[in-house]
Amino acid sequence: MWWQGLRQNLIAVPFRVRLTLLYTSLFSVALLVIGIGVHFAVAQALYAGVQSDLTSATQQVRAILNAVGLQSIRTPSGQLQLYLDRDFIQLFTNRNIGAQFFRPDGTLVSNTPNLEPYMLPLPPEALQLTSTDTNGITLVRDVNGVPVKSLITPVVLRDGQLLGFLQVSRPLDDVVDTLTLLQQILLGGGMIALIVTGLGAMYLSKRALRPIEQITSTAQGIVRAEDLGRRIPEPAQRDELHQLTVTINELLSRLERLFSTQQRFVADVSHELRTPLTAMQGNLEVLDRGASADPALLKEVIGDMRRETARLIRMVNDLLLLAQSETHIALRHEPVELDTLLLEVFRELRPLAGQVRLRIGAEDQILVYGDRDRIKQALLNLGVNALQYTPPGGLVVLGLERYEQFACLSVADTGVGISEAELAHIFDRFYRVDRSRSRHSGGAGLGLSIVKWVSEAHGGYVTVASEVGRGSTFAIYLPLPEPAVSAGAE
Ligand code: ADP
Secondary structure (H helix, E strand, C coil), X not given: CHHHHHHHHHHHCCHHHHHHHHHHHHHHHHHHHHHHHHHHHHHHHHHHHHHHHHHHHHHHHXXXXXXXXXXXXXCCCCCEEEEECCCHHHHCCCCCCEXXXXXXXXXEEEXXXXXXXXXXXXXXXXXXXXXXXXXXXXXXXXXXXXXXXXXXXXXXXXXXXXXXXEEEEEECHHHHHXXXXXXHHHHHHHHHHHHHHHHHHHHHHHHHHHHHHHHHHHHHHHHHHCCCCCCCCCCCCCXXXXXXXXXXXXXXXXXXXXXXXXXXXXXXXXXXXXXXXXXXXXXXXXXXXXXXXXXXXXXXXXXXXXXXXXXXXXHHHHHHHHHHHHCCCCCCCEEEEHHHHHHHHHHHHHHXXXXXXXXXXXXXXXXXXXXXXXXXXXXXXXXXXXXXXXXXXXXXXXXXXXXXXXXXXXXXXXXXXXXXXXXXXXXXXXXXXXXXXXXXXXXXXXXXXXXXXXXXXXXXXXXXXXXXXXXXXXXXXXXXXXXXXXXXXX
16 A cells, blocks of 8 residues: 555654654644634635625615605505605715615616626526515626625515615625735745744754764764773753663663673683682593502592582582572572571581681571571581681681671681771672682682672671681671561550
């Protein structure tokens, strides 16, 4: 269909041009409606004026007729004879309107001297008028291209006798001229208004879309250069375009952060995986060179490989858990007795303590709602770290207390401590303060990021206070359940 073709063509037209076309078309429709309305209203008013002119002129002529025009005499046989003063009608003065008086048979008796060219014969249908048709008939006839409007009424004596017909006529050339002029003004004015509107719409849409073009070209530049560090300059005016720019810039910042985290993450993961795999490869080579013949060496190699495999498994598990944290998997929401959990963790940590003293400090009875396994893992991570970074003879204390609207699970140690500069990063993935030290103890720098995620996923948070050489205290804050409103409580 043709309109589908038009639609297809319009889709290819730039938005600016479409906007201009749309705006101009709407404006021309409005203009057309207004023009037709104005023309109609003016024509109505003018024709109503003509009609009232004819009516009042008829009344005027009738008044003259009654006053001076008619005389009656009685014939010898006693019949009433009507006479008409031939020139009486000339008393009527109206420059635009001519009057004629006809006998009942349609022959002209008298007419006003003005408007001679438009003096028309009585139309045949007028002869049908009876003395009771006081409204008469109105008709428009054409005289050399000029429409002439006439009102014909019967003239009746007091006793009901038809004396003749009065025809009052008015050429409509002035009305036609006025309407033609109005049409020209409307058409000409409309065209000018349309051109001005079209040009204005073109200019305005171009101006309005210029910032968008700027945004597009900057965005294209960013795409071409693959440089997510670039930003679109923000327009000074705080309008919708400013909002759009700010949003795109925020999007770019997020993407930039995401990409660099991703890149770092992939690099870190490959690096972390390579180390145990290289160690295992080395051990395999030792085996290949005949270590199986030496039972002591064999035992050492197998022990090494077991440690590395365990490390790999732990790391992959941690990564899986962190991947879950990113997919926003819902945590369980079950009652967790934190005091029991603390005891469990204490028992599991005891075999790892070695020369370090491990104790339980404050232990309140607290129940929270959450994912038991995750909370336990977070606490274990803190405990393992504390034992790892505390030299023999040091002390690690696990605690559980209420703190405002939170349950506070704490792990305090008298270990090596963490410097202030490093404190800001220890919760980052793969961050280790001293890589060689940590690697030796098996960590990949994921433990604390898991603790942070678990705390936050439960609506809580994690804090750390540390001093180099004196020890550190990590604390997980988990929100306490809302106190239940007991029914019937006073
Ligand atoms: P890792 O698996 O290497 O222990 P974590 O994310 O658990 O990784 O810890 C990050 C870093 O924070 C560690 O490399 C360690 O240097 C430091 N750290 C964590 N806990 C302690 C602690 N209790 N005392 C001193 N340093 C710690």
